[in-house]
Amino acid sequence: MLRSSTSRSAAAAQGSIMLFSKTQKPREYQNRRLDALAEPPEVGHELFVGLSALRDTLSSRHHSRDFVFAHARYLRSRVLALGLIFALLSPLWIVVDSLVLPAELLRYTLVGRVVLMLGLVGVLLLAYLNQERIRRIRFSAGMLLALPASFYLLVLLMLPSEHVPNLVGYGFIPFLLVAALSVFPFTLLESLLAGLAMLALLAFAQMIDGSWMTGRGMESLWLLASLLLVSLAANHFQLSLLLRLYRQATHDPLTGLFNRGALEVHLAKVQAWQRETEGEAGLTGSVPCSVLMLDLDHFKGINDSYGHSVGDRVLCQFAELLVSQTRRHDCVARYGGEEFVIILVGSGQARAMEVAERIRYAVEKSEFTDHDGRVIAVTASIGVTRLQQDEPPQASLRRADEALYRAKKEGRNQVAPALEPPGDI
Numbered sequence: 001m002l003r004s005s006t007s008r009s010a011a012a013a014q015g016s017i018m019l020f021s022k023t024q025k026p027r028e029y030q031n032r033r034l035d036a037l038a039e040p041p042e043v044g045h046e047l048f049v050g051l052s053a054l055r056d057t058l059s060s061r062h063h064s065r066d067f068v069f070a071h072a073r074y075l076r077s078r079v080l081a082l083g084l085i086f087a088l089l090s091p092l093w094i095v096v097d098s099l100v101l102p103a104e105l106l107r108y109t110l111v112g113r114v115v116l117m118l119g120l121v122g123v124l125l126l127a128y129l130n131q132e133r134i135r136r137i138r139f140s141a142g143m144l145l146a147l148p149a150s151f152y153l154l155v156l157l158m159l160p161s162e163h164v165p166n167l168v169g170y171g172f173i174p175f176l177l178v179a180a181l182s183v184f185p186f187t188l189l190e191s192l193l194a195g196l197a198m199l200a201l202l203a204f205a206q207m208i209d210g211s212w213m214t215g216r217g218m219e220s221l222w223l224l225a226s227l228l229l230v231s232l233a234a235n236h237f238q239l240s241l242l243l244r245l246y247r248q249a250t251h252d253p254l255t256g257l258f259n260r261g262a263l264e265v266h267l268a269k270v271q272a273w274q275r276e277t278e279g280e281a282g283l284t285g286s287v288p289c290s291v292l293m294l295d296l297d298h299f300k301g302i303n304d305s306y307g308h309s310v311g312d313r314v315l316c317q318f319a320e321l322l323v324s325q326t327r328r329h330d331c332v333a334r335y336g337g338e339e340f341v342i343i344l345v346g347s348g349q350a351r352a353m354e355v356a357e358r359i360r361y362a363v364e365k366s367e368f369t370d371h372d373g374r375v376i377a378v379t380a381s382i383g384v385t386r387l388q389q390d391e392p393p394q395a396s397l398r399r400a401d402e403a404l405y406r407a408k409k410e411g412r413n414q415v416a417p418a419l420e421p422p423g424d425i
Helices: 002-038 054-058 065-100 103-129 134-158 161-166 170-181 188-209 215-250 260-276 299-306 308-324 349-365 393-409
Strands: 289-296 331-336 339-345 380-386 415-417
Touching: 054 188, 054 215, 065 103, 065 134, 065 215, 065 260, 103 134, 134 170, 134 188, 161 188, 170 188, 170 215, 188 215, 215 260, 260 289, 260 331, 260 339, 260 393, 289 299, 289 308, 289 349, 289 393, 299 308, 308 331, 308 339, 308 349, 339 349, 339 393, 349 380, 349 415, 380 393, 393 415
Parallel strands: 380 415
Antiparallel strands: 289 339, 289 380, 331 339
8 A cells, every 4th residue: 555655646747747848848948939039130238349449330230229219319310411412412413413514414314313212302301200110210320321322323324325425423422432431430330331332333433434543533543442441440439439439428337227217218129119019929918028126125224334445346246146147138227226127128027026036045155245355145036027018117117116115124135026907917
């Protein structure tokens, strides 16, 4: 009987393990899908970004999600300003064409001018109506340069070669567009590709008008290449300055994490991203995101016992621990004093509770030290809530703060879930 009972217990235990394994696999698979969806193409950790390094001006690969949004807003203002100038100058050029070109050639350029103006108006509308859509803003910037270049190329292809020398001002288009590159905060790779395209356009025009490999043609190519180098230098310095100013405005000087103002902006961006990705990856609703608010227990006692410099050291060590416990596309911010906030992108309530408990345990077991290497006992309390895509950013922070207060009231060094709003699952 004992052996039979033991066998039944073992079988039951094995069945429980198999059931747990079966339920775990779908959850892990879902988590992997959420992670893949949550990680943006422009990914980089917000804590350590080499702001003046060539790497950051070479491409946008290492730019943080929030700087990509800030960069897009700055780029959009340039598109609207320069696009308006191009749209106003284009009809004036029709008057110049009518004065210097023979009547039989006007038909080759007039239709192209009208199409160019309509395209520029479309670019302006695209940039104006898509303030928060990064890819559309970048596309509008590219089209602002591509439209005049395409117009010039079509004129060269359609116009009889013997009449190409009669064109007035058209050969200036590649130079104008390369100079315009310095106005935009493009990365070096983006400007280099655009500049090489303009060099190719100028070389093709010289083959058409017969100046290719002549003294005059080589001079024009050299001047355009020199202008491209100046534009690349301007892009580097402009983007480096933007990165530096962005960090000063959005990062806490002590820990290097996001400050409170940048956190609230980031929350709004994550909510906008939730709305854009709703229904992707086979999800029935938006991608779940969570907010964790963390507070160091009895931090005032650390300052009183060891001094404020040691307290600052503990805060920096705590910030590094939080970064090590989160993913690259999550956001860690210093909310104020000894309070910190983490935004877990692609994590629902259950998973956020697991992450919070892991962080709490890591803080409890970590060795925080003073300037002499003496160990300081540190614990943390954590409040957890879900981020709703249609609520004000402050609402989720308030719920997380209320959950944090409850965790501290119930004894500290623990994790407490928030009381979710009515109707939330």
